[in-house]
Amino acid sequence: xSSTTNTPTHHTSTIGAIGAPSRRNTELALLLFAxxxxxxAYANVGLAIDDKVPAGLxxxxxxxxxxxxxxxxxxxxxxxxxxxxxxxxATLLNGLGLVVIWRLDQSKLLQSLPTYVAxxxxxxxxxxxxxxxxxxxxxxxxxxxxxQRYTYISMFGALVLLILPLVPGLGANIYGAKIWIRVPGLxxxxxxxxxxxxxxxxxxxxxxxxxxxLALASRRFMGLYLPRGRxxxxxxxxxxxxxxxxxxxxxxxxSLLFFGMFVIMLYVATERTSxxxxxxxxxAAGAVGVASFEPHVQQRVQAWLDPMKEYKLSQAGxxxxxxxxxxxxxxxxxxxxxxxxLGQGHSDLIRFAxxxxxxxxxxxxxxxxxxxxxxxxxxxxxxxxxxxxxLAARDPFGKLLAVGLSGAFxxxxxxxxxxxxxxxxxxxxxxxxxxxxxxxxLANWALIGILIxxxxxxxxxxxxxATNPDVEMTQVVRPS
Amino acid sequence: MSELTLTVMRLGFLAVLWLFVIVAVQVIRSDxxxxxxxxxxxxREAGRQQQPARQQAAPPPQRQxxxxxxxxxxxxxxxxxxxxxxxxxxxxxxxxxxxxxxxxSTIVLDDDYASSRHARIYPDRDGQWIVEDLxxxxxxxxxxxxxxxxxxxxxxxxxxxGKTVIELRK
Numbered sequence: 001x002s003s004t005t006n007t008p009t010h011h012t013s014t015i016g017a018i019g020a021p022s023r024r025n026t027e028l029a030l031l032l033f034a035x036x037x038x039x040x041a042y043a044n045v046g047l048a049i050d051d052k053v054p055a056g057l058x059x060x061x062x063x064x065x066x067x068x069x070x071x072x073x074x075x076x077x078x079x080x081x082x083x084x085x086x087x088x089x090a091t092l093l094n095g096l097g098l099v100v101i102w103r104l105d106q107s108k109l110l111q112s113l114p115t116y117v118a119x120x121x122x123x124x125x126x127x128x129x130x131x132x133x134x135x136x137x138x139x140x141x142x143x144x145x146x147x148q149r150y151t152y153i154s155m156f157g158a159l160v161l162l163i164l165p166l167v168p169g170l171g172a173n174i175y176g177a178k179i180w181i182r183v184p185g186l187x188x189x190x191x192x193x194x195x196x197x198x199x200x201x202x203x204x205x206x207x208x209x210x211x212x213x214l215a216l217a218s219r220r221f222m223g224l225y226l227p228r229g230r231x232x233x234x235x236x237x238x239x240x241x242x243x244x245x246x247x248x249x250x251x252x253x254x255s256l257l258f259f260g261m262f263v264i265m266l267y268v269a270t271e272r273t274s275x276x277x278x279x280x281x282x283x284a285a286g287a288v289g290v291a292s293f294e295p296h297v298q299q300r301v302q303a304w305l306d307p308m309k310e311y312k313l314s315q316a317g318x319x320x321x322x323x324x325x326x327x328x329x330x331x332x333x334x335x336x337x338x339x340x341x342l343g344q345g346h347s348d349l350i351r352f353a354x355x356x357x358x359x360x361x362x363x364x365x366x367x368x369x370x371x372x373x374x375x376x377x378x379x380x381x382x383x384x385x386x387x388x389x390x391l392a393a394r395d396p397f398g399k400l401l402a403v404g405l406s407g408a409f410x411x412x413x414x415x416x417x418x419x420x421x422x423x424x425x426x427x428x429x430x431x432x433x434x435x436x437x438x439x440x441x442l443a444n445w446a447l448i449g450i451l452i453x454x455x456x457x458x459x460x461x462x463x464x465x466a467t468n469p470d471v472e473m474t475q476v477v478r479p480s
Numbered sequence: 481m482s483e484l485t486l487t488v489m490r491l492g493f494l495a496v497l498w499l500f501v502i503v504a505v506q507v508i509r510s511d512x513x514x515x516x517x518x519x520x521x522x523x524r525e526a527g528r529q530q531q532p533a534r535q536q537a538a539p540p541p542q543r544q545x546x547x548x549x550x551x552x553x554x555x556x557x558x559x560x561x562x563x564x565x566x567x568x569x570x571x572x573x574x575x576x577x578x579x580x581x582x583x584x585s586t587i588v589l590d591d592d593y594a595s596s597r598h599a600r601i602y603p604d605r606d607g608q609w610i611v612e613d614l615x616x617x618x619x620x621x622x623x624x625x626x627x628x629x630x631x632x633x634x635x636x637x638x639x640x641x642g643k644t645v646i647e648l649r650k
Contacts (some may be wrong), residue, residue: 026507033503037496044489084511085504092500145583208590341490367494374497381504394568395588461573 023084024076030088031072035065038095041342045103048343063124064095067131074135079456083389089382090433090448094127097434100362104355107348119355119436126438130445137449144454148397151205158198161191166248179251179428192254193443200404203262207269208396215270235278238262243286250296253415253427257408259283264407265400304425324350324358328420331361339368355436357428360420376417383410386451392458402454405447554607555635555648563644564590572609576602579641593618593642609633609648618642
């Protein structure tokens, strides 16, 4: 910088020095913050329930801090230019989920249930496994473009994962939805959570190749681009698949998630609004069609339309009805704007699944509208960073994959939160990161790992060093 | 535990939760404006040179002595202005940029008219950016003319590869 007569090589390196910052220290600071908040919440729950700081506070704080630290070091080593927000946001949600699960473990009412197990230690174990999977993804997935080679293998894998719960002897019908498999010695597993990632890989690889045909060959009609009949093939196949999931596994959430993810990626790949219109029409037609003959779906719709009636039927002892939808709404209502305070609500009255499908009701009651808004905003920020990663990615496959993964994440949050709050019929899915459940925690940490890998590739200054000009001049240029 | 303590903790927790969200948004903000700060810094630094800026395609003999002038007009980024990747920018930091359909290219072109290793853009010894066609099937065009030899790129001149147009900007 001292003079204008720098050597030319110095010139280029001067500009190179103004590189994109890696922002790892920002991530570390945010991560510390994200560990402190759940520890505060943990102490708060203990003080509210037992009048004393819980004994496990230090070990819980250290455990969560250690896990977050391992994640951070892995990012620092293997993805140094990755987005600084994804890891702290996911850590905070996971930590808050652990606290609320622990808080529900303390409930006398839930402890008296025959199905009671102390869920918090298990969830901590799942979190550790999730972070381990996250680190494994970062170590072994050096470049997300490698996944493109496995486009059709991932389609096959996703189909196998989706069909597994229907295999006799392996699948388990738990509470009306057949989305589980029992692994001897390990407990039950929800393969759909992992199928989500495999399908995103398949859709990204497939749409990258086919998008020109889908985008350009169309006629314009009433302001919409109508695709040719034969181009409707893929969307019909995915639609049929999600309908089959709905019929055979009786799970509205999974079905909606996969079809929605495909429509989002189709829209991003082709920039045609008509695909969204088609997607909405097809999913509405499919849902109405299936609901006309499937009793499990019908019952969910009834409970959604009139939760109070459902509650009364359940209180009267009519089998097959559940009072939970109404109870969740009451929980949100009694929370009010600022909530009852952690550990002081009565969301344990929901009893069964209070710490998995209905965990959001506890957040709503004890943290109130203000708290649940913050939690939903944190989910929103994760999705925003995913979409931002897609914008920054330089290769079409990475763009589509990032959009697909963050779209699936957003849809899952919408489907679960909407179900619990009574906006849409309730489904059997779990809130990513906060709800109790091993498959969900593992799969979502893997998802965050892939997003971090894509964002690292996207934000990394191009790795090729400046070539020596002398070599350039004498180099033989072969046609490729 | 007294009612007051619990109320303070409850409100305190909500405040801390929101503080986290606000801090996260601030990080996003600084991320957005990060590149602009970099640019301003380099421009001010270039302004300090007090050199008149006129030419961008200076002939090679002059370029050696006119380092400051070069720096003033040095492009800082490559922008895709047409095609499926419109809006993508790559910071120019002395590295070679490869374009083509191959997965390991810096800019992966998703274009039927592009070859797998189509072209590359690199700085020569004086920091002048050069575009070179790597024997592509359909050719690389600088303005209207098809490239036959490595050619210096004037600022803002469109380089066309199939349906994609890129240019260098300050």
